[in-house]
Amino acid sequence: xxxxxxxxxxxxxxxxxxxxxxxxxxxxxxxxxxxxxxxxxxxxxxxxxxxxxxxxxxxxxxxxxxxxxxxxxxxxxxxxxxxxxxxxxxxxxxxxxxxxxxxxxxxxxxxxxxxxxxxxxxxxxxxxxxxxxxxxxxxxxxxxxxxxxxxxxxxxxxxxxxxxxxxxxxxxxxxxxxxxxxxxxxxxxxxxxxxxxxxxxxxxxxxxxxxxxxxxxxxxxxxxxxxxxxxxxxxxxxxxxxxxxxxxxxxxxxxxxxxxxxxxxxxxxxxxxxxxxxxxxxxxxxxxxxxxxxxxxxxxxxxxxxxxxxxxxxxxxxxxxxxxxxxxxxxxxxxxxxxxxxxxxxxxxxxxxxxxxxxxxxxxxxxxxxxxxxxxxxxxxxxxxxxxxxxxxxxxxxxxxxxxxxxxxxxxxxxxxxxxxxxxxxxxxxxxxxxxx
Amino acid sequence: xxxxxxxxxxxxxxxxxxxxxxxxxxxxxxxxxxxxxxxxxxxxxxxxxxxxxxxxxxxxxxxxxxxxxxxxxxxxxxxxxxxxxxxxxxxxxxxxxxxxxxxxxxxxxxxxxxxxxxxxxxxxxxxxxxxxxxxxxxxxxxxxxxxxxxxxxxxxxxxxxxxxxxxxxxxxxxxxxxxxxxxxxxxxxxxxxxxxxxxxxxxxxxxxxxxxxxxxxxxxxxxxxxxxxxxxxxxxxxxxxxxxxxxxxxxxxxxxxxxxxxxxxxxxxxxxxxxxxxxxxxxxxxxxxxxxxxxxxxxxxxxxxxxxxxxxxxxxxxxxxxxxxxxxxxxxxxxxxxxxxxxxxxxxxxxxxxxxxxxxxxxxxxxxxxxxxxxxxxxxxxxxxxxxxxxxxxxxxxxxxxxxxxxxxxxxxxxxxxxxxxxxxxxxxxxxxxxxx
Numbered sequence: 003x004x005x006x007x008x009x010x011x012x013x014x015x016x017x018x019x020x021x022x023x024x025x026x027x028x029x030x031x032x033x034x035x036x037x038x039x040x041x042x043x044x045x046x047x048x049x050x051x052x053x054x055x056x057x058x059x060x061x062x063x064x065x066x067x068x069x070x071x072x073x074x075x076x077x078x079x080x081x082x083x084x085x086x087x088x089x090x091x092x093x094x095x096x097x098x099x100x101x102x103x104x105x106x107x108x109x110x111x112x113x114x115x116x117x118x119x120x121x122x123x124x125x126x127x128x129x130x131x132x133x134x135x136x137x138x139x140x141x142x143x144x145x146x147x148x149x150x151x152x153x154x155x156x157x158x159x160x161x162x163x164x165x166x167x168x169x170x171x172x173x174x175x176x177x178x179x180x181x182x183x184x185x186x187x188x189x190x191x192x193x194x195x196x197x198x199x200x201x202x203x204x205x206x207x208x209x210x211x212x213x214x215x216x217x218x219x220x221x222x223x224x225x226x227x228x229x230x231x232x233x234x235x236x237x238x239x240x241x242x243x244x245x246x247x248x249x250x251x252x253x254x255x256x257x258x259x260x261x262x263x264x265x266x267x268x269x270x271x272x273x274x275x276x277x278x279x280x281x282x283x284x285x286x287x288x289x290x291x292x293x294x295x296x297x298x299x300x301x302x303x304x305x306x307x308x309x310x311x312x313x314x315x316x317x318x319x320x321x322x323x324x325x326x327x328x329x330x331x332x333x334x335x336x337x338x339x340x341x342x343x344x345x346x347x348x349x350x351x352x353x354x355x356x357x358x359x360x361x362x363x364x365x366x367x368x369x370x371x372x373x374x375x376x377x378x379x380x381x382x383x384x385x386x387x388x389x390x391x392x393x394x395x396x397x398x399x400x401x402x403x404x405x406x407x408x409x410x411x412x413x414x415x416x417x418x419x420x421x422x423x424x425x426x427x428x429x430x431x432x433x434x435x436x437x438x439x
Numbered sequence: 440x441x442x443x444x445x446x447x448x449x450x451x452x453x454x455x456x457x458x459x460x461x462x463x464x465x466x467x468x469x470x471x472x473x474x475x476x477x478x479x480x481x482x483x484x485x486x487x488x489x490x491x492x493x494x495x496x497x498x499x500x501x502x503x504x505x506x507x508x509x510x511x512x513x514x515x516x517x518x519x520x521x522x523x524x525x526x527x528x529x530x531x532x533x534x535x536x537x538x539x540x541x542x543x544x545x546x547x548x549x550x551x552x553x554x555x556x557x558x559x560x561x562x563x564x565x566x567x568x569x570x571x572x573x574x575x576x577x578x579x580x581x582x583x584x585x586x587x588x589x590x591x592x593x594x595x596x597x598x599x600x601x602x603x604x605x606x607x608x609x610x611x612x613x614x615x616x617x618x619x620x621x622x623x624x625x626x627x628x629x630x631x632x633x634x635x636x637x638x639x640x641x642x643x644x645x646x647x648x649x650x651x652x653x654x655x656x657x658x659x660x661x662x663x664x665x666x667x668x669x670x671x672x673x674x675x676x677x678x679x680x681x682x683x684x685x686x687x688x689x690x691x692x693x694x695x696x697x698x699x700x701x702x703x704x705x706x707x708x709x710x711x712x713x714x715x716x717x718x719x720x721x722x723x724x725x726x727x728x729x730x731x732x733x734x735x736x737x738x739x740x741x742x743x744x745x746x747x748x749x750x751x752x753x754x755x756x757x758x759x760x761x762x763x764x765x766x767x768x769x770x771x772x773x774x775x776x777x778x779x780x781x782x783x784x785x786x787x788x789x790x791x792x793x794x795x796x797x798x799x800x801x802x803x804x805x806x807x808x809x810x811x812x813x814x815x816x817x818x819x820x821x822x823x824x825x826x827x828x829x830x831x832x833x834x835x836x837x838x839x840x841x842x843x844x845x846x847x848x849x850x851x852x853x854x855x856x857x858x859x860x861x862x863x864x865x866x867x868x869x870x871x872x873x874x875x876x
Contacts, residue, residue: 089745089749100543103543106537106540107745107746107749108744108745108748109745110640110741110742110743110744110745112745113744113745113747113748114741114744116748117744117748192774194643194644194738194777195770195774197640197643197738197741197742197744198640198643199639199640199643199741199742199743200640200745202636203547203634203635203636203637206631206634206635206636207631229770229773230737230766230767230768230769230770230773231769231770300667301631301634304547304551304634304636305547305634305636306547306636307545307547307550307551307554307634307636308526308544308545308546308547308549308550308637309544310550311545311550311553311554312526312544329667330667331667332667332668333632333663333666333667333668336666336667337629337632337852340631340852341851341852414778415774415777415778
């Protein structure tokens with residue numbers, strides 16, 4: 003799928019960097035040249051990047067070629083969402099307030115992948131402060147459509163075969179929505195799994211560093227580097243035995259292509275002999291959306307209190323409305339919302355029983371036409387709110403030709419299990435090429 | 440106690456700023472001059488400040504005097520721990536790596552108090568990255584003794600009547616320990632109550648913005664400003680009915696003055712007619728210290744990964760040891776530690792029953808002699824780890840003349856109740872002057 007999206011018959015070498023570099027078949031510089039050529043070819047249309055310095059990327063690559071292999075990501079090209087600090091590139095947050103802003107140090111997640119040898123290609127476009135006001139990025143699969151947000155550039159850059167993997171963040175649905183809209187893999191771990199130092203706060207109760215990638219081996223390799231893990235490549239496949247199918251109370255929002263994607267996913271599981279049981283969300287979830295909005299607005303308004311004080315005119319209209327609202331939410335309402343979310347989480351945890359995995363819709367539907375909105379977060383944010391790890395897989399194609407993902411959800415801290423199930427599930431998709439298998 | 444500590448017969452006006460400014464009896468500039476005079480007199484001995492610009496403080500004060508009253512903290516002098524970003528002052532983290540570092544915007548907590556009219560006096564000394572390697576601060580009550588840490592300068596500045604209130608942070612015991620050692624009030628809310636945007640991450644699972652103050656009205660006023668609250672001055676007093684006395688499993692660490700402080704506190708409650716019931720911590724707490732250490736080391740090492748990569752020579756020996764250890768902790772051990780802490784929290788929550796308040800020891804003992812260590816965190820960190828709000832009250836005086844606090848703990852999000860109980864409890868202390876009553 004990657005190669006056809008890229009409009010070439012073969013998978014470009016830089017997209018297969020992980021495997022090729024490990025085998026020593028290519029140099030980091032060759033990989034870097036492939037990345038830069040692809041970006042030069044396509045960036046005018048896609049606008050995935052907020053910052054890139056081609057010469058500096060080549061220098062980084064040459065330095066990697068000269069030095070001994072530093073770690074599991076040696077030479078692997080990676081894009082960094084532009085709300086994540088980088089010591090050698092500006093971090094502009096999708097806001098004119100941060101035009102040209104140069105952080106002093108890398109965010110923890112950047113420092114960890116850099117120390118493991120990753121080639122930091124550049125900063126990918128983010129919606130304003132990882133919120134809802136979009137940047138200039140277009141969906142590479144159909145330039146008239148939104149790539150989703152807020153990790154717009156990370157998803158578009160991966161989908162367009164510019165880089166095989168990118169870091170994003172998810173507070174509502176900012177990893178999985180763009181991943182689904184652009185037809186690539188999204189991964190959101192348990193919140194505390196990946197350190198957030200140096201990531202611009204949106205709503206700290208929910209902010210999570212995630213990964214958007216061309217295939218699951220990249221997700222696995224990057225996640226291990228971010229969590230003191232050791233590399234075990236390739237990622238193994240594991241068939242689940244007991245899976246829950248959860249349409250959620252938002253099911254009526256699901257557009258036909260989402261219904262089709264979800265039902266196809268469930269059918270594939272059943273056809274493979276997996277026991278799939280329909281489950282409803284516990285009744286506490288009836289008001290989880292309102293609780294999430296309260297926490298989100300309260301925390302985002304506080305996190306931007308300084309910028310709001312000094313440069314309110316540089317806020318987008320929608321963010322200005324949110325900040326004004328957030329600064330008036332009573333503390334008791336905020337605290338009550340957090341307590342409610344904790345009850346949801348406990349109820350959901352109790353409902354797991356002996357289930358190993360849950361399959362759920364990922365998005366309302368395919369990427370909408372137009373670039374003014376990044377789409378709706380509800381099918382993604384429900385799982386972010388209760389802080390469970392999730393993977394989204396672009397297993398379905400809508401009649402329009404656009405991809406639609408399904409979401410796999412596991413219990414907290416079961417990321418490795420989840421990724422093995424995802425590999426197995428991905429293998430069920432007909433017509434997809436999993437690059438690393 | 441404040442006035443006798445300050446070596447003057449009367450409470451200086453700038454320490455009573457909250458009440459005086461509200462009544463219009465003094466100007467912000469007069470308050471600022473009082474602050475600066477006191478600092479000029481004592482800073483050579485105490486070393487509470489990492490940064491202060493007297494002329495800029497006076498300008499701030501004059502600007503406040505010229506403008507209409509902006510909020511509930513109009514003119515109130517406040518110190519800011521030097522791991523908290525300030526847009527107009529360097530933020531040096533107690534580390535040479537950040538010498539002269541000037542953040543672009545205020546941390547959320549600074550922006551909120553600034554918007555409410557607070558007079559930002561300067562940056563108070565922190566232990567290196569809010570860890571254990573001390574800065575130059577001495578205990579103003581006895582210059583041979585540590586002020587505690589890591590919010591060393593915040594506690595010393597308040598105790599020495601330089602400012603009436605300061606912001607600190609607590610990851611283990613960094614608010615309550617220095618508050619107790621210096622004989623002032625400490626307050627740590629539920630973690631999510633006060634936004635952490637712009638606060639240098641230590642261990643994000645535990646990092647909490649707290650308040651150190653001369654009296655409870657400052658705690659109440661600042662906390663309300665930090666949480667969208669409206670001012671209700673003065674803070675009301677409320678007598679609890681059912682209190683738990685919890686010596687914790689660390690009781691054998693308690694030095695005689697801590698035993699005396701705790702027993703005196705319990706006796707005062709009983710003499711006032713409060714039902715006090717001894718409780719033990721749930722059995723899950725037997726290993727909470729080890730779980731906390733795992734999480735702390737893993738997260739601190741990741742949060743400083745960039746600094747560690749570029750300037751390892753500028754780390755203190757103890758922090759270098761911690762980072763090396765933290766980078767090798769397996770992900771599964773880290774995840775297991777978080778799950779264990781969550782079980783402790785749930786067990787503790789279930790144990791509350793109809794209790795309203797808990798009284799616990801605050802510190803091992805009085806401030807130790809010497810400045811090389813900031814003391815032990817165990818009696819404080821147990822409550823930080825399960826994320827319950829707590830107040831420390833310096834109600835007891837050891838034979839040496841040094842203060843020893845007791846700690847009051849409430850359920851999550853019951854900060855306002857907790858502060859009313861604390862006011863009532865503080866009123867039981869004989870020989871103490873509560874400035875605002």
